[in-house]
Each structure stands twice: as C-alpha cells, then as structure tokens.
Amino acid sequence: MGxxxxxxxxxxxxxxxxxxxxxxxDPQELAKxxxxxxxxxxxxxxxxxxxxxxxxxxxxxxxxxxxPVSIKAAGVACVIAQSFARIFFRNAINIGLPVVExxxxxxxxxxxxxxxxxxxxxxxxxxxxxxxxxxAPYPPEIKAIIDCGGLVAYVQTHQIKI
Amino acid sequence: xxxxxxxxxxAFHAGKRYVEAGELVTAKLDGVMFNDISGPLAIIEYExxxxxxxxxxxxxxxxxxxxxxxxxIKAAAQCRLLRRFARDKQIKHFYDVGLMGIEHALLPxxxxxxxxxxxxxxxxxxxxxxALGAFSTGVGSTDLAAGMALGKLWFKIPASIKFSYxxxxxxxxxxxxxxxxxxxxIGVDGALYKTMEFTGEAIQQLTMDSRFTMCNMxxxxxxxNGIVPPDQETxxxxxxxxxxxxxALFYQSDADAKYSEIFEWEVSSLEPQIAMPHSPGNVKxxxxxxxxSIDQAIIGSCTNGRxxxxxxxxxxxxxxxxxxYVRTIIIPATQSIxxxxxxxxxxxxxxxxxxxxxxxxCGPCFGGHMGVLAEGERAVSTTNRNFIGRMGHPASEVYLxxxxxxxxxxxxxxxxxxxxxx
Ligand code: SF4
Numbered sequence: 001m002g003x004x005x006x007x008x009x010x011x012x013x014x015x016x017x018x019x020x021x022x023x024x025x026d027p028q029e030l031a032k033x034x035x036x037x038x039x040x041x042x043x044x045x046x047x048x049x050x051x052x053x054x055x056x057x058x059x060x061x062x063x064x065x066x067x068p069v070s071i072k073a074a075g076v077a078c079v080i081a082q083s084f085a086r087i088f089f090r091n092a093i094n095i096g097l098p099v100v101e102x103x104x105x106x107x108x109x110x111x112x113x114x115x116x117x118x119x120x121x122x123x124x125x126x127x128x129x130x131x132x133x134x135x136a137p138y139p140p141e142i143k144a145i146i147d148c149g150g151l152v153a154y155v156q157t158h159q160i161k162i
Numbered sequence: 163x164x165x166x167x168x169x170x171x172x173a174f175h176a177g178k179r180y181v182e183a184g185e186l187v188t189a190k191l192d193g194v195m196f197n198d199i200s201g202p203l204a205i206i207e208y209e210x211x212x213x214x215x216x217x218x219x220x221x222x223x224x225x226x227x228x229x230x231x232x233x234x235i236k237a238a239a240q241c242r243l244l245r246r247f248a249r250d251k252q253i254k255h256f257y258d259v260g261l262m263g264i265e266h267a268l269l270p271x272x273x274x275x276x277x278x279x280x281x282x283x284x285x286x287x288x289x290x291x292x293a294l295g296a297f298s299t300g301v302g303s304t305d306l307a308a309g310m311a312l313g314k315l316w317f318k319i320p321a322s323i324k325f326s327y328x329x330x331x332x333x334x335x336x337x338x339x340x341x342x343x344x345x346x347x348i349g350v351d352g353a354l355y356k357t358m359e360f361t362g363e364a365i366q367q368l369t370m371d372s373r374f375t376m377c378n379m380x381x382x383x384x385x386x387n388g389i390v391p392p393d394q395e396t397x398x399x400x401x402x403x404x405x406x407x408x409x410a411l412f413y414q415s416d417a418d419a420k421y422s423e424i425f426e427w428e429v430s431s432l433e434p435q436i437a438m439p440h441s442p443g444n445v446k447x448x449x450x451x452x453x454x455s456i457d458q459a460i461i462g463s464c465t466n467g468r469x470x471x472x473x474x475x476x477x478x479x480x481x482x483x484x485x486x487y488v489r490t491i492i493i494p495a496t497q498s499i500x501x502x503x504x505x506x507x508x509x510x511x512x513x514x515x516x517x518x519x520x521x522x523x524c525g526p527c528f529g530g531h532m533g534v535l536a537e538g539e540r541a542v543s544t545t546n547r548n549f550i551g552r553m554g555h556p557a558s559e560v561y562l563x564x565x566x567x568x569x570x571x572x573x574x575x576x577x578x579x580x581x582x583x584x
Contacts, residue, residue, distance in 0.1 A: 014549040015549065020529055020530065022199045037551045056351050060351070062547075069203075083354060085351075085354070086384070087301060094304035094305055095304055151308050156211055
C-alpha cells in the first residue's frame, strides 16, 4: 500500500537512471538516483510501498536493468502503466519488480491517491476513491518466473528446464 | 498461413515448424552479447545462478565500448570485472581497448552475426543486426545471465509491421533520414513489442551500412526487432565478413505472411530529416526548422559511425573549416573503420577542418564522456536518442540527423541542409 505518483507517456530509461550513473551496479546506490533524470532529488519523495502510475511506453529507451533495479530498490511496490517498453517489462519481471498494465487504473488514479495491488485477485484498489480496477493475469510462463521471485531464482530451481 | 522472416527464424530456433504472433516459445541462442554497462550486472546475476560454464565460449561476445577507454575510477572497476570474467571463462570474442569498436558496428564486421541467426544483446540497439536478415533483440542483464548459462531464452513471437518504401532517394537523403521519417510517422511507441520489416525499392538500393542504421533505430519506435529481407547486398557483405565460418540461412517472408499493419510510402521527394528535442519521434524536414545555432556536432555511434558515414561527412568537410563555436567530434565506430578512414585520407580532412577524431567509443552518445554537454548547450548528433539529459545536463538539447546534416551544420554553426554547403 502506498501513495501514487503520476507520470505521463514515454518515460524513458534516461529519466529513470541517467547514463552518467551507469558505472555503478549496486541497487542501494542506484536507488539514490531513482528518477533523477526526470526530476533532481526525486528519491526524497518516495516512501516504501509507493506506486508509480504511468501512461504509454513506460521505460522506453535503453536496455539498462539499472532502471527497474533502481525503482525497486527505492521501495516502489509496483508500476502500473497503460503499456510498457518491452525490454523494461522483461527486466522488471526478471528482477521481481511488479509491473501491471491497466487502462482503467491509469485513467482514474490521481496523484497522491492511496493504492494497493492485489496480485492474486488481479485487482488494483484505490483506497482514496474507493474504486477498484481489474487487470489481466500474466501468462503461465511469466507467472512462473514471478512466483519464484525473479529469473535468477527461477533458473536455480529449474536448472536446465527452461 | 505463411510466416514472416522473423517468425521463421524464431520457429527454427524453437524447434517448431510453425509459430504465430503472440505465442511464447523457448528458443536456442546463437549469440549473447554484452558491454561494460550491462555486463557487470549480468555477471553478478550469472554467478548467483551457480553455473560452472557458459553455454558456449565462442558464442559470448563481450565489448568494452561505453565508458572506455576507462572514463573514471568506477568505470575502470566495472571493466576490470569484465576483463577478469573473460579471462576466467576463456571467452574467445572479447574486445578490449585497442581492438574494441562500438558493439553494433563491430559484431557484424567481425563476422559474428550470420543471416538467420538468433542473437540477444545487453543493449537495446542489438536490433541493428536485423539488417543482415538475423533476429536480434536487446535484453537486460538478468536475461543475459540466463542466456549465458542456458543458451536459450523465452520469447514472445512478435507481430510484424511491414514498411514498403517506393522510389529512389535523392542525393543528401540517407537511411538515417528514412528511419527518422518512419519514427516521426508512427511515433515512439508505434511498433511497441513488434517487428519492423523494411522492404521495397528504396531499401534494396541501400548499402549494408545504411540498412544497419535503419534497423538500429527500430527500438526508437518501440520495436522488438527490425529486419531487412536478405538479398544480394546481404550475401555480398556476409561473404566478405564471414571470418568465423558461420552458416547463413537466408529467410524470406511468405507472400501470405500475416502483418498487423502495412505502410507504403513513396520516398523520392523525401528531404533530409531531423529529430528535435526531446524525442526521436519529434521529426521535421531539416529545411523547416529555422535558425538553430549549435555548440557541438557529433558524428559517430552505432547508428552512424560506419565508413559510409565518415565518407559522407568528409565530402562536405573537405577543404573547409568547422565553425569556430562548434566542437566537432568524429568517432569511427570500429578500429578497422578508423584504419580505413586514415588510409582514405578522411581523418586528414577532419583534422584539417578542425574536428577532433577519437578512438572508437560510445562516449558522448549517452552522456558518458568525451563530449558531455553543459546546461543550455545544443548538439546536432548522428546518434539515435535525444531524450532529456541524454548527452549531459538536463537542460541541454540534442538534434538527431544524418552525417551529412551534422557535417553541414558543423560548418555553418547552425542546423543546415547539406545542399547549402556544397
Ligand atoms: S553508440 Fe550510443 S546507442 Fe550505440 S551502443 Fe553506444 S551508447 Fe548505445
């Protein structure tokens, strides 16, 4: 559960983690610069459990996994968007950052609304407006990765099975 | 129902006779590439997976091109990690400073990509190799780690969009202009999750260098991959570069293959294009932009640092000087391009004109080093992205264009149609 931050369309990975910070790989260090290209010092606004709400094509641009890693390490619980850039989507699933596509949610949720995501039920609940929005479940192949907590754990448990 | 080239390549690698868009498959990989940005994270994740050996020492390609020659101490540490990994795992195709070139120019040139192959890379512009009729796409570090361990990965079969370009391009109009025009038309999410298949008369007339430029920027429309049907030009290029004795498979789309959209454009009267800040989709004719003075011009990158690009720039710069207020930085994409540029006298022309010529590196393209912009500065660049802060300060601006437009602009000090400096 957390407060919603609203972003527009086409938020690119340079906004999430600018190129100049790519010579680090440590999640805690990357958390400090989360959304730094979008707004300097953005991290000071985030508390653990908060949720990002975005328009089309969230995470477009580079393949840098630093972007979802930084969002996750900053404590963001979920990114809800109208659509995601495909590499960002894959990366998020692989590292265990929940990402959900929902038109209805992004149209209705406003800045600062308190939101909780129920992955089992496939529902997003807006506690401020007392509204809920459903989203399509993941295909089983992807759900298997999520259920393991990411691709590393998935490969460990399934070893050569993939 | 027939299949597209992309579907055929993925079907083959998944051991299936038929696949269609939307299906999830597990497919074998012919190559896994990473660099000094995606590599360190990939290695950390790979080590957690507890695999002793990579799936194939000759099919992992490591290129230190982003922050190299080491731009700072942190970058040096990242590169050291990759150097140790490469030695430890006896990675055959490891490219360090001195051998290194920008990955997407380097791999095809070294014969590491064959038509019909399936390649993943830890860089979004991995889609470049589609120019050879291969399926290649960018992934993140954890996918790289899994790919490196297993030699396979899951893929969703993308729907394809067909682009058919009719007519003959006028002089001063290049592959870069065609792709900028295309992104301007369909938008930066116009091909989200999909394949961009580039076909038609104008594509057949393009050199491989220009085809690489076009496929390189497919990701800028959100595409999973770009692809050009292989033809004689592809065969010629591949035969010339097949140093690794790779088997090529030349796939063509079936006449009844399914496309989610088809665009047909007549491009004979297309003008040089430019993408204005801060989106590769914010495209105009160069002639329409009015007076925009610039502080820096960059000619290079995985988009436009190939020989054809340097030759085009040199043609305009020969016997001229760049504007005194414009830092003009020219970066041949690989060592062999660099060497050829020296042999042909291009480097001489550049230095004589007042340009800085650098060893291959991504450097300024992503705001890493070697030409970072200050607050309020503007650059014209042959690279592929002009997001806010891409090349430096968040209040700097990047204009994306062809090498001809960049060179012309370097001479006059403002964004200029190449025709004006002939
Ligand atoms: S030249 Fe630019 S776009 Fe190409 S790989 Fe390097 S940083 Fe990425």
